[in-house]
Amino acid sequence: MKQEIVQIHSLEYLTNEILELTFISDYLSSVAKPGQFINIRVGDNFPLLRRPFSIFNVEGNKISIVFNVIGTGTKVLARKRKGDTLDVLGPCGNSFLLFIDDSFDTAFFVGGGIGVAPFPFLTKHFPSHKKIVTYLGGRHKKLIVTKGLKNIKISTDDGSDGFQGTVLDLIKKDFQENDYGKIRFFICGPTRMMKAVANYANTINADCYASLECDMACGIGLCQGCNIEVIGGERKYKLVCKEGTIFETKTVWL
Amino acid sequence: MKESFNLRNVEFKNRILVASGTFGYGDEVPDLVDIAKLGGIVTKSLSMKPRDGNPSPRITETSSGMLNSIGLANIGVHKFINEKLPTLKKSNSTIIANIAASSVEEYCSVLELLDGQEGVHGFEINVSCPNVKEGGLSFGTDVKLVSLITKELRKRTQKPLIIKLTPNVTHISDFARACETEGADAVSVINTVIGMSVNINTRKPKIATTTGGLSGPAIKPIALAKVYETCNAIKIPVIGIGGITSWEDAVEFFIVGASMVQIGTANFINPATGISVVEGVKQYCEKNGFDDVEQIIKSLQTDKTISIVDSWL
Ligand SMILES: Cc1cc2nc3c(=O)[nH]c(=O)nc-3n(C[C@H](O)[C@H](O)[C@H](O)COP(=O)(O)OP(=O)(O)OC[C@H]3O[C@@H](n4cnc5c(N)ncnc54)[C@H](O)[C@@H]3O)c2cc1C
Numbered sequence: 001m002k003q004e005i006v007q008i009h010s011l012e013y014l015t016n017e018i019l020e021l022t023f024i025s026d027y028l029s030s031v032a033k034p035g036q037f038i039n040i041r042v043g044d045n046f047p048l049l050r051r052p053f054s055i056f057n058v059e060g061n062k063i064s065i066v067f068n069v070i071g072t073g074t075k076v077l078a079r080k081r082k083g084d085t086l087d088v089l090g091p092c093g094n095s096f097l098l099f100i101d102d103s104f105d106t107a108f109f110v111g112g113g114i115g116v117a118p119f120p121f122l123t124k125h126f127p128s129h130k131k132i133v134t135y136l137g138g139r140h141k142k143l144i145v146t147k148g149l150k151n152i153k154i155s156t157d158d159g160s161d162g163f164q165g166t167v168l169d170l171i172k173k174d175f176q177e178n179d180y181g182k183i184r185f186f187i188c189g190p191t192r193m194m195k196a197v198a199n200y201a202n203t204i205n206a207d208c209y210a211s212l213e214c215d216m217a218c219g220i221g222l223c224q225g226c227n228i229e230v231i232g233g234e235r236k237y238k239l240v241c242k243e244g245t246i247f248e249t250k251t252v253w254l
Numbered sequence: 255m256k257e258s259f260n261l262r263n264v265e266f267k268n269r270i271l272v273a274s275g276t277f278g279y280g281d282e283v284p285d286l287v288d289i290a291k292l293g294g295i296v297t298k299s300l301s302m303k304p305r306d307g308n309p310s311p312r313i314t315e316t317s318s319g320m321l322n323s324i325g326l327a328n329i330g331v332h333k334f335i336n337e338k339l340p341t342l343k344k345s346n347s348t349i350i351a352n353i354a355a356s357s358v359e360e361y362c363s364v365l366e367l368l369d370g371q372e373g374v375h376g377f378e379i380n381v382s383c384p385n386v387k388e389g390g391l392s393f394g395t396d397v398k399l400v401s402l403i404t405k406e407l408r409k410r411t412q413k414p415l416i417i418k419l420t421p422n423v424t425h426i427s428d429f430a431r432a433c434e435t436e437g438a439d440a441v442s443v444i445n446t447v448i449g450m451s452v453n454i455n456t457r458k459p460k461i462a463t464t465t466g467g468l469s470g471p472a473i474k475p476i477a478l479a480k481v482y483e484t485c486n487a488i489k490i491p492v493i494g495i496g497g498i499t500s501w502e503d504a505v506e507f508f509i510v511g512a513s514m515v516q517i518g519t520a521n522f523i524n525p526a527t528g529i530s531v532v533e534g535v536k537q538y539c540e541k542n543g544f545d546d547v548e549q550i551i552k553s554l555q556t557d558k559t560i561s562i563v564d565s566w567l
C-alpha cells in the first residue's frame with residue numbers, strides 16, 4: 001500500500017450521470033487486484049476525509065474509477081480536469097480473487113447502481129473456463145454502465161432499459177429459465193439490494209460474496225470506524241476496510 | 255536545533271506524537287510511515303478485557319471535522335502485551351500506553367500490567383470513559399474522581415503519567431490543577447468535544463449513539479483556548495491536541511503553551527502528517543533563529559492591558 005500523487009489522464013461521461021476518471025500509476029496498476037479500492041483525497045481541505053472508490057479498470061499503467069455525483073466529494077471530483085493531480089492511497093481491502101475456486105461453474109455478478117464498479121476489472125481477471133452472467137440493476141437507463149462486462153442482463157425500475165423490475169426479479173426469472181450448474185454470487189450495491197440477493201442465494205444453495213460499503217474515516221484500519229457485525233465467531237465486529245470489503249454474506253449481518 | 259523533550263527521564267526525539275485511537279497500535283502503517291521519526295506513539299485506549307465497541311455507524315463527516323462513537327473498541331491489555339508490544343519494541347519509538355477503564359480499580363490493574371513492560375515508556379490516562387459505578391457518568395467530568403485516579407496511578411508507576419482531559423467541562427483548569435496536585439507529570443488537552451449530526455431525510459442521528467466525539471480542524475480553536483487556559487493554571491507540561499493537520503497548527507499550539515502536541519484525525523487523511531509536522535516545525539525554528547523548540551513555547555504576545563475578565567465577547 002502506498003500514498004501517491006497521481007496525474008489525471010481523463011474524465012469522461014459513460015452515461016448522462018456516471019463519470020469515469022482515469023489516472024496514471026505504475027505502482028497501483030501493477031499491484032491492484034479486482035475488488036480492491038483506493039482512497040482518494042478529492043480536495044485539499046474540503047471535504048476533509050478521503051473517499052473510497054472501487055477499482056473499475058486497469059489498463060497498462062492507467063487505473064480508472066467510476067462515480068455519480070451525489071454529494072460533496074463527488075461534486076469536487078467531477079470538476080477535475082486532465083492533467084490535475086490527485087492524492088490517492090491504496091490499494092486497500094481484499095480481493096474477489098480470494099473467493100474463486102473449483103466449487104462452482106457459473107459466476108453471477110450482481111451490480112446495483114454504481115455497485116457495478118468492481119466488475120469490469122474482475123471480469124478481466126476471471127478464470128476463462130468459468131461462465132459469467134452479469135446482472136445490472138438501476139433506477140433508470142442513465143445509471144447503467146456496461147463497459148468491460150460480459151453476458152449482461154439489465155433491469156431498471158422504470159423499464160427504460162432491459163427488464164422492468166428489481167435486479168433480483170431478473171435473476172430469479174433467468175435462473176428458472178436456464179441451467180447454470182453450480183452458481184456463486186459476487187455482488188456489490190446498495191445494502192437493501194445486497195440483503196435481498198444474499199437471501200435468495202441462500203434459498204438456491206449458492207455461495208454469495210458481497211463487497212460492502214460504509215462510511216470510512218481512514219480506509220486502512222486506523223480508526224475502527226467501519227465495523228460490520230459478524231454472525232458467530234469470537235469477535236462481535238470486523239472492519240470493512242481491512243478485513244473486507246468482501247465478505248461471505250452468511251458470515252455478516254447485512 | 256534541539257527538537258527533543260524530556261518528561262520524567264523519558265527522552266522524546268521530538269515533540270510531535272500521534273494521538274490515541276488514530277494510529278492503531280503503531281503497526282498498521284509500516285509501508286506508509288517511518289514511525290521511528292515521530293516523537294512517540296500513543297496507543298489506542300487499552301482496557302483489561304477486549305472491547306467490541308459500539309454498533310455502526312460509528313463515524314460521520316461534519317463541517318471540517320468528524321464525529322466518532324467507536325466506544326473504545328480495543329484488543330485488551332493482554333493481547334497488546336503479547337501480540338503488539340514485541341514488534342513495537344523493535345521499532346525504536348517511544349510508546350505511550352493509553353488506558354481506559356470503567357472503574358478506578360481497572361485503571362490500576364491495567365497500569366500495573368503494563369508498568370513492568372520495558373517497551374512501554376509512559377502512560378496516558380483516558381478519563382473520558384463512563385464510570386460504571388456512578389451510572390455511566392464520565393470520570394473526566396468529576397474533579398474528585400480525576401484526583402483519585404491520578405493519585406492511585408501515581409502510587410503505582412515511576413514512568414511518566416499523563417492525564418488526558420476532556421473539554422466537556424466548565425473549567426478544564428480545575429481538572430488540570432487536580433492532576434498536578436496528585437503528581438501527574440503532564441496533562442493532554444483535549445479529548446473530543448461532544449457533538450451531534452442528523453440525517454434530515456431519515457431524521458435519524460448519523461451515528462448510532464446519537465451523540466459522539468467531534469475531532470479534526472473544527473475543534474482546533476476550542477483546543478487552543480483550552481490549552482491556553484490550562485497552561486496558565488499549572489506548571490507541569492501540557493500536551494496540545496485538537497485539529498492539528500500541519501506544522502503551522504502545531505506551532506500555534508506551542509506558542510500558546512503546549513510542550514508537545516499530538517496529531518489525531520489528520521492521520522486518517524494522511525498517515526504521514528506527523529512526519530511532515532516534525533520537518534515543518536524544525537524548519538520554522540531554524541528560519542526564525544530558535545535553537546530549541548522550547549524557545550517558542552508559551553511565547554504568546556498578548557496585549558497585557560486587556561485581561562480575560564474584562565474581555566466580554
Ligand atoms: C469500499 C467502497 C467503495 C466505493 N466505491 C465507489 C465507486 O466505485 N463509485 C462511487 O461513486 N462511490 C463509491 N463508494 C462511495 C463513495 O466513497 C462516496 O461515499 C460516494 O461517492 C459519495 O461521496 P460524496 O462525498 O459525493 O457524498 P457525501 O457528501 O459524503 O454524501 C452525500 C449524501 O449521499 C449519501 N451517500 C453517501 N454515500 C452514499 C452511497 N454510497 N450510497 C448512497 N448514498 C450515499 C450520504 O448519506 C449523504 O446524504 C464506495 C464506498 C466504499 C466504502
Ligand SMILES: Cc1cc2nc3c(=O)[nH]c(=O)nc-3n(C[C@H](O)[C@H](O)[C@H](O)COP(=O)(O)O)c2cc1C
Pocket residue numbers: 223224225273274275276298299322324326352380418444445446468469470471473495496497498516517518519520
Ligand atoms: C476515531 C477516533 C478514535 C479515538 N479514540 C481514542 C481513544 O481510544 N482514546 C483516547 O484517549 N482518545 C481517542 N480519540 C481522541 C483523539 O486522541 C484526540 O484527542 C481527538 O481526536 C482530538 O484530536 P484531533 O482533532 O487531532 O483528532 C479518538 C479520536 C478519534 C477521531
Ligand code: FES
Pocket residue numbers: 215216217218219220221222223224225226239240241242
Ligand atoms: S475506515 Fe478506519 S478502520 Fe476502517
